Amino acid sequence: MSGKPVRFGILGCANIARKVSRAINLAPNAALFAIGSRSIDTATRFASENGFPASVRVYGSYQAVLDEPDVDAVYVPLPTSLHLKWAVSAADKKKHLLLEKPVALDASELDVILKACERNGVQYMDATMWMHHPRTAQMKDFQSDPQRFGQLKSVHSIFCYNPGPDFLANDIRVKPDLDALGSLGDTGWYCIRAILWAADYCLPEKVTALPNTEFNESGVIVSCGASLSWADGKIATFYCSFLTNLTMDVTCAGTNGYLRLHDFVIPFQENVASFYDVSSSRFATLSIGIEPIPSEHKVATDLPQEALMVREFARLVTSIRENGSEPEKKWAIISRKTQLVVDAVKASINRGFEPVGIGS
């Protein structure tokens, strides 16, 4: 690793910023430089409670962080409705952009953000941490193997948690003016990303919301699901909810093999994570058993996945800064595809669970 660490500013004191500020400290090529909140008191308290070094600058506005010339990159965990304004402002200040999900209220907003990143030559990445765990790459090795896995036929994903009545009444994630996508944007984002990941980011032909979407009193989605279907016969389903015990499964079934994991968003443990696979499963003689049985694979990691995310983001930023590389486009592309599916699920719900084509 060459040169200076990438210096991060954080916009806002969301709970998730505690985890990501720790990750910035853990990543060898990144350093926490500044944090801004609408209130200087909140920012000061956040810095103190999270043990920020005294060197970290604390500001009473988001703009002040963007005005700081020594900030190379910003992490934006603001409510989704503020992403458009602050992500574009950051890019226009030549700050590289690590953007919390859901990245925007819809793809048209995201397009404005991505255009701002492009015209300013800054790196864009959404903060979908599990993409960066080494387990994810190992699972893709298995899933890409024509012998061991074959052609993908079906995917199912579920991400739920049950934060309780106070959350459902008061949290940012269920406020129509702050995170209007509710559980679809919060946990559904991950399910949709997992499905697209499994499908090698090939967009589905149709998206059909499952019946029984649940809303809170303000009309924000607190549970929903959808099916995604492709022209080749492949099908995926997902379910996301704020009303159900914390559950994080992905299962992928192929013609020759099967893959599953139960903690895809956040591994049960930080330093090691498992997945399970099996190939060419057969009924035993007389169908009194199954052979072979699935194998557990444990994948160790020295750095937690969120630090690996920060490290990869900082590597790309360093490469732009020091080698004049172009920004890596991949993250914008898969972020946009995820958002397009989110939008289609929302549209299908609004149209009474009709099938909806994917926008372009």
Add this chain to the structure above:
Amino acid sequence: MSGKPVRFGILGCANIARKVSRAINLAPNAALFAIGSRSIDTATRFASENGFPASVRVYGSYQAVLDEPDVDAVYVPLPTSLHLKWAVSAADKKKHLLLEKPVALDASELDVILKACERNGVQYMDATMWMHHPRTAQMKDFQSDPQRFGQLKSVHSIFCYNPGPDFLANDIRVKPDLDALGSLGDTGWYCIRAILWAADYCLPEKVTALPNTEFNESGVIVSCGASLSWADGKIATFYCSFLTNLTMDVTCAGTNGYLRLHDFVIPFQENVASFYDVSSSRFATLSIGIEPIPSEHKVATDLPQEALMVREFARLVTSIRENGSEPEKKWAIISRKTQLVVDAVKASINRGFEPVGIGS
């Protein structure tokens, strides 16, 4: 256990009859008495290949088994299109009826079968073996617990296998004149039963087939799925296929807990089977892990689940014969509910994946 064992006749030499004849031998209150095939040679070869005792009578017709006064009960593993004729004939000969799934081509056929059982006072049970594994009861204990599991919110079930091109061209299970329900009747039956089991046999309000049903050249379903939705907001999805690696998952998510297993139809091993549960899962501090992690529960059984099924069926038959008990209605009721959902999935596929209400 009192008295004589229940004497079974088997109608037909289907592959599954090998497993069930072994189960009849293993069950302490049952005995194999006769087997009939359309061809005496086939029946003789089947008896010999499966090591039937010389005492087992071998017949060259199904009718001969029914005409045998010493046969108390019949197991019927014939192709589904033959169930109506032979199940009704058996009941009218006062034979108790253990009927392979799918039990009928539709609920109207099943109603004729059930009426015949009722007017003849014979026991009816469908041969859904996993219902009888002690694991199933333990899982229900967990799932019925308001503290540990809470209210059921979502279920997902998948049962697939990939028997290869010869099966898809030639097997009974994909012939429109024999098993017209294809994979929906064969593997989808189990998925639907698992969902109804999880929902305490409360029928869904609506059934909507997932897009992308696949058919073979004769128009028989070789893969499909559906969502089931209830008025209380609960939702279930399933996927069944003849084109995908052998996979047998059920996952149930409740407000307070989560339950899953990966070999629900046929346990990986015969004498012990696992399920996994967890309650009150929470993000660890900083959301860098999950606490607690799911627990594996191993459930041992002395008899394989199919022998437990035969034993329970024979127990009911013995109770009717020796104590004058009424036949146990539960099995007819849940069989019929399963068939109603099968019918609704088929109807939804036929109507282009429209939501379909459940018949009564």
